[in-house]
Amino acid sequence: MFDLENSVRENIKCLTPYSSARKEFGGAARIFLDANENSFGSPLERNYNRYPDPLQIKIKEIIAEQQNVKPNEIFVGNGSDEAIDLLFRIFCRPQKDNVLICPPTYGMYEVSAGINDVETKRANLTKDFQLDFEAINGAIDGNTKLIFVCSPNNPTGNLMKREAILEFTRTFDGVVAVDEAYIHFSPRNSLVSEINNFPNLVVLQTFSKAWGLAGLRIGLAFANEEIIEFFNRVKPPYNVSQIAQQATLEALKNKAAVEKMIVEIVSECKELVENLKAFSFVEKIYPSDANFILVKTTDANSIYKFLLDEQIVVRNRSNVELCANCLRVTIGTYEENENLLKALEKYEKSFIH
Numbered sequence: 001m002f003d004l005e006n007s008v009r010e011n012i013k014c015l016t017p018y019s020s021a022r023k024e025f026g027g028a029a030r031i032f033l034d035a036n037e038n039s040f041g042s043p044l045e046r047n048y049n050r051y052p053d054p055l056q057i058k059i060k061e062i063i064a065e066q067q068n069v070k071p072n073e074i075f076v077g078n079g080s081d082e083a084i085d086l087l088f089r090i091f092c093r094p095q096k097d098n099v100l101i102c103p104p105t106y107g108m109y110e111v112s113a114g115i116n117d118v119e120t121k122r123a124n125l126t127k128d129f130q131l132d133f134e135a136i137n138g139a140i141d142g143n144t145k146l147i148f149v150c151s152p153n154n155p156t157g158n159l160m161k162r163e164a165i166l167e168f169t170r171t172f173d174g175v176v177a178v179d180e181a182y183i184h185f186s187p188r189n190s191l192v193s194e195i196n197n198f199p200n201l202v203v204l205q206t207f208s209k210a211w212g213l214a215g216l217r218i219g220l221a222f223a224n225e226e227i228i229e230f231f232n233r234v235k236p237p238y239n240v241s242q243i244a245q246q247a248t249l250e251a252l253k254n255k256a257a258v259e260k261m262i263v264e265i266v267s268e269c270k271e272l273v274e275n276l277k278a279f280s281f282v283e284k285i286y287p288s289d290a291n292f293i294l295v296k297t298t299d300a301n302s303i304y305k306f307l308l309d310e311q312i313v314v315r316n317r318s319n320v321e322l323c324a325n326c327l328r329v330t331i332g333t334y335e336e337n338e339n340l341l342k343a344l345e346k347y348e349k350s351f352i353h
């Protein structure tokens with residue numbers, strides 16, 4: 001059974017977190033002379049001379065209401081990549097503990113493990129890209145502190161079975177981090193609603209995908225308040241900039257626009273899949289619950305290079321486990337997808353016939 005006290009690294013439990021000026025005094029005052037800011041202003045039309053809210057309270061209050069959780073069950077980070085890194089820092093002792101990943105999956109889990117000097121164990125997905133619990137149980141050991149489950153998974157696009165994730169989480173001694181970066185494109189429910197039923201469940205989401213705000217760098221982690229408290233202790237004091245916070249607050253007022261884009265992207269996805277099926281070099285298009293598709297081709301390297309010459313960049317995933325000859329294609333606008341299809345017609349004419 002998971003026990004938070006035993007799972008968090010000793011040095012993190014003992015840590016006295018940095019107490020920033022804006023954390024010590026977050027109220028209203030007439031004059032702020034506490035943070036060594038430049039009181040004269042910024043060399044811009046708008047002033048950014050004051051440090052931002054270290055705990056992003058306004059953003060959390062809105063998201064809490066939208067997702068039916070409490071503000072202190074949310075961590076806001078500089079992209080969800082920050083949350084991924086913090087999970088290692090909180091739970092994994094360098095050179096002692098390990099993390100389990102289920103390839104093919106998002107590459108940053110392993111990179112973050114490497115940066116934190118934590119061993120990565122692997123249990124490949126099954127042929128239909130679901131979690132292989134026999135392989136997972138065979139790979140984990142007493143020092144496996146963290147498992148990443150990406151659902152919908154990057155690069156395969158499919159959701160993992162919800163009940164299977166929860167059943168595993170119930171018995172696992174470490175933290176299960178379910179990365180829902182692409183969940184907004186899926187008709188299925190997020191696991192955020194389960195964070196209080198599972199003390200070891202952390203759900204990651206991001207504003208970089210459906211919300212269309214990759215440039216702002218805003219990611220989220222949802223978990224019970226004890227785990228979120230550790231995120232807050234370990235994160236840099238002002239991890240989300242003022243500009244990013246302001247723009248996120250603006251965006252949150254416009255959820256309808258996001259919902260409209262999601263409908264359009266899902267519809268474009270169906271259209272693109274139908275059109276791609278017609279090409280002789282397309283062997284398989286895997287079902288997707290995300291804003292990209294994984295396409296198995298007869299020769300991914302040559303298609304990839306051809307598209308590059310046409311100034312179209314897709315992601316070549318050929319060298320990734322279970323993805324031989326696969327390209328990952330993000331769903332673009334109608335025009336972008338048309339351009340892609342035209343380029344592929346050209347490829348077919350020049351190389352196949």
Ligand SMILES: Cc1ncc(COP(=O)(O)O)c(C=O)c1O
Pocket residue numbers: 078079080081082106150153154179181182205206207208214217218219
């Ligand atoms: C599964 C998954 N998680 C997380 C991220 C990173 O998200 P962010 O932009 O919030 O750091 C990505 C980005 O591609 C992703 O595919």
